[in-house]
Amino acid sequence: MNSTGAELSVEGVHVWRGDRHVLKGVSVDLGARELLHVSGPNGTGKTTLLRVVCGLLRPEQGAVSWLGKSIASVRAEYQAALAYASHEPALKGDLTALENLRFAVGLKRRVSAADLRAGLERTGVAACADLPARVLSAGQRRRVAMARVLAMSAPLWLLDEPFTNLDDAGAGLVSGLLQDHVQQGGLALVVAHHDLKLDCKVRRLELTA
Amino acid sequence: MNVGAWEAMILVVRRELCLSFRRPDQLLQPLVFFLIVTTLFPLGINPQLSLLRDMAPGVLWVAALLSSLLSLDSLFKSDADDGTLEQLALCGQGLTVIVVAKTFAHWLVTGAALVLVSPIVGTALGIPVSAFATMMLSLALGSLTLSWLGAIGAALTVGLRRGNVLLSLIVLPLAMPLLIFGAGATDGAISGVSPVGALYFLAALCVFTCTLAPFAATVALRITLE
Numbered sequence: 305m306n307s308t309g310a311e312l313s314v315e316g317v318h319v320w321r322g323d324r325h326v327l328k329g330v331s332v333d334l335g336a337r338e339l340l341h342v343s344g345p346n347g348t349g350k351t352t353l354l355r356v357v358c359g360l361l362r363p364e365q366g367a368v369s370w371l372g373k374s375i376a377s378v379r380a381e382y383q384a385a386l387a388y389a390s391h392e393p394a395l396k397g398d399l400t401a402l403e404n405l406r407f408a409v410g411l412k413r414r415v416s417a418a419d420l421r422a423g424l425e426r427t428g429v430a431a432c433a434d435l436p437a438r439v440l441s442a443g444q445r446r447r448v449a450m451a452r453v454l455a456m457s458a459p460l461w462l463l464d465e466p467f468t469n470l471d472d473a474g475a476g477l478v479s480g481l482l483q484d485h486v487q488q489g490g491l492a493l494v495v496a497h498h499d500l501k502l503d504c505k506v507r508r509l510e511l512t513a
Numbered sequence: 514m515n516v517g518a519w520e521a522m523i524l525v526v527r528r529e530l531c532l533s534f535r536r537p538d539q540l541l542q543p544l545v546f547f548l549i550v551t552t553l554f555p556l557g558i559n560p561q562l563s564l565l566r567d568m569a570p571g572v573l574w575v576a577a578l579l580s581s582l583l584s585l586d587s588l589f590k591s592d593a594d595d596g597t598l599e600q601l602a603l604c605g606q607g608l609t610v611i612v613v614a615k616t617f618a619h620w621l622v623t624g625a626a627l628v629l630v631s632p633i634v635g636t637a638l639g640i641p642v643s644a645f646a647t648m649m650l651s652l653a654l655g656s657l658t659l660s661w662l663g664a665i666g667a668a669l670t671v672g673l674r675r676g677n678v679l680l681s682l683i684v685l686p687l688a689m690p691l692l693i694f695g696a697g698a699t700d701g702a703i704s705g706v707s708p709v710g711a712l713y714f715l716a717a718l719c720v721f722t723c724t725l726a727p728f729a730a731t732v733a734l735r736i737t738l739e
Contacts, residue, residue: 358603361739383605384515392596398535399528407528408597411521411604 310335317366319352326352332509339492341500344511350495354464358388387456391464393445397438401448409455423451442469461492521606522614529618543623547580551634562639569638570699574692577627581659584623586677588667609731616664624656647702654715655695661726662687668733
């Protein structure tokens with residue numbers, strides 16, 4: 305941990321997409337028990353920022369560091385510590401929900417089928433465990449993706465629009481999971497249009513065009 | 514409770530095989546293509562056994578190359594389209610491990626399957642049974658090499674909407690040595706010349722590509738993921 309107590313720090317990140325200057329020097333620090341809510345109008349680079357933080361996209365300028373070290377230099381440990389949910393649910397239609405989880409989470413840590421079923425139970429899609437993902441509704445797929453984030457048991461959650469396609473109960477459920485995660489010492493970076501009403505420390509980052 | 518690289522590779526191979534067997538039609542397409550193309554040749558030319566036997570190695574190898582190319586397009590594309598490639602890239606194992614496992618699994622369901630049906634095609638083209646061992650060995654080495662080359666091409670074209678033709682244009686020129694030495698080995702075995710030299714060359718190409726291609730494909734994939 306570095307001197308400021310921040311575990312994840314983003315310093316002066318600039319990203320150009322062709323001629324477009326998408327991220328103009330974004331800097332933010334995030335420590336344990338903190339949630340960063342990234343908001344802003346469409347096209348202001350919220351997803352781009354998330355992909356930079358993941359390490360999928362290398363910024364033209366600036367750096368992202370985890371526990372004081374650049375994420376490129378500690379890639380394996382950093383990736384083991386993060387759970388990313390993109391705006392697509394990232395499920396294989398031909399595999400069942402449980403198989404999808406097993407193959408995705410199994411690469412990160414050893415996990416039993418019972419654990420995965422428990423995760424699906426928590427997100428309210430236990431009944432879909434043995435159905436191929438292609439027959440699930442968009443909301444159910446989102447819940448399965450959330451179960452995958454849970455099962456990875458990673459300290460850092462990076463979620464892109466986790467409330468899309470969810471009904472009110474589902475949105476409440478995701479809020480509850482986020483709150484539990486942060487209160488138990490986790491970090492979360494959430495891109496969302498919603499206002500987050502959470503009983504934990506929420507910091508806001510508003511991106512503008 | 515970290516997962517080792519071997520364990521991760523086995524898991525990815527199992528995932529790929531599981532996905533392939535859920536879609537038997539896509540699994541069978543390259544094989545049926547291979548059988549049909551090789552059957553067309555005796556129909557299209559004079560079906561004299563001596564003439565057929567002269568052409569058999571070339572026909573067999575060209576058909577094998579083309580049918581392997583058919584399924585290469587989807588090697589990374591299907592995962593890139595549904596977002597699972599990002600999950601794989603962030604799994605903590607390093608993308609190279611994933612690329613190796615995926616390419617090997619792809620070879621198992623295409624190249625290895627071609628090798629297994631090649632005796633049927635060989636019989637149809639009049640290749641003597643004594644040359645089958647050489648034919649199958651050369652096809653096994655050649656198709657594995659082609660899968661590694663194809664992985665580079667598939668990684669480069671993953672972001673394109675219709676990258677299939679470009680993929681062929683990238684991979685086929687690189688596959689020429691395979692065709693020359695693969696068909697040469699089979700031809701040698703038919704006509705009684707020792708095929709060992711050609712087989713060694715194929716094996717060398719296979720080792721060369723399987724050591725370097727995964728890294729090239731990883732770099733290409735990383736660029737397309739950005």
